[in-house]
Amino acid sequence: MAVNVAPREAARLEALNDYRILDTESEQSYDDITFLAAQLCDAPIALISLVDADRQWFKSKVGLAVNETSRDVSFCAHAILGEETLVVKDARQDERFRNNPLVCSEPNIVFYLGVPLCTPSGAKIGTLCVIDQQPRELSKLQIRSLEALAHQVVLQLELKRISDQLAGALQRINVMETLIPICSYCKGIRNDQGYWQSVEAFIKRHDNVEFSHGVCNACMAKYFPEVAPLPEGASADGDQG
Template sequence: MSAYPIPDNEAERQAALDDQHILDAESDEDFNRITRLASQMLGVPTALISLVDRQRQWFLSRVGLEASETPRDLAFCAHAICSDEVMVVNDASQDERFKDNPLVTGNPNIRFYAGVPLQTPSGFNLGTLCVISPQPRQLAGNEQQLLQDLAGMVIQHMESRRNSYLCPLTGLKNRRPFFDAGLQECVRAQQKGEPLTLMMFGLDDFHGFCRQLGQHQGDRLLQQLARQLQSDFGESAFFGRVTDDEFAVLQTGLVGQEAVAKAEGFRSGLALQGWVVEGIRHPLPVSLGTACLNSDDTSFKDLFQRAEAALKQARLSGASLPG
């Protein structure tokens, strides 16, 4: 039996958290501003935006606490997400659930805790906005409403961030989140000694295509290309729309000529297929640049720059080039 309660909708809740693409991301000033306000306005030393992951709680923003995460079985917030109400613990040393918790018996010596579930518009509690004090106390006056209002601001900013994370037309990662995912994947591949290939596809004269056939056809083309990339390269790859007319695919297990051949097969298939509108086939020129991770790469930035340079050169020369 788990040391903490499990929400009835745990699988769906976790999927909703994963869909935010925010775990282990760097915080930003909007989140930090909220935790500072919570700490200052309630007069407590610690305020946290806590996201309850599979086996841990991870702090998206924190004031007054050094740790970036704790095990889920120690997390007060693991209890708070099981209800839609504000959870208040006036004195944890007197609460049967928490009196033997190492966070109560030792540093940071939690006594008072108040946590508001961070609930998505779909009804999933991802974590909490919580405040903590080493002194017993209660919520007084309008403090509970204040916490709820601040929690609403957290969710609003998270949803806004999520919406900007994905291309609304194709559903693929935008350039920055694709790059962030690449940074993590590059570190993992280097640690495990696995091959890693970045393929970049560019729709040549895409703006001319849209002028000739209309923006609606341009949007359809982008959506179709995104679907074909995901179908051909599979679930193990990372996909991004990194500029208006450029798509990137990052995949492990491909190296050297094998990588170039697979990417070129996809590119030539698109070009051969063309784009048919009302029975008329229109040419669809596509350029390709590829780069494979090598021992000289210090980070994903090196790999990305080589693939991007190869794509640029391919567009100038009309050929597909490795980086």
């Protein structure tokens, strides 16, 4: 059965791509979550599945060899359409899935439970799911525990996104600190025309800049009056010309 496109699909895909997680290597933090999910439910298969435009890709997997499948046959693509955890007790009896190739052949899905991975902005980018080849029914405690684990998946993704942003910001700062003349005291910046202006005014008009340090004339007069240049038109004895 073909899967309908999720509401606000463009925004959903943008949220997914912002994490820069697709096609990355396996990571222990995610593998620990699928291991716990499989153990908690005594399920042979557990997946962290991310639903891309035309595929579902598995960031972490237990009991499955493939890295992705077509979105057209994805159970998880159905799960992200709703607000609640999707439970399919017996896919062979469910008209949405009975003719699905993942049911009729390997991995012979019968039972499926998928918890949507919902970002802070409300985008559902995939699921944490468990799968079995026989009919199942999980307890409320098991389902609630899987939902808690799904929340941890999103937290891991958010930590990675924020970490990447901070690393990028620090890299830009390191580059900025080597070239642009900046007053060590008031933090004013000397522009290309030789005028000093505030950091805020300068950065608003520049990007990917670098900083070096200097002292502006006003700070020279305040902190080093003995060596500060005289104001234009002033004499050494203090008379104005």
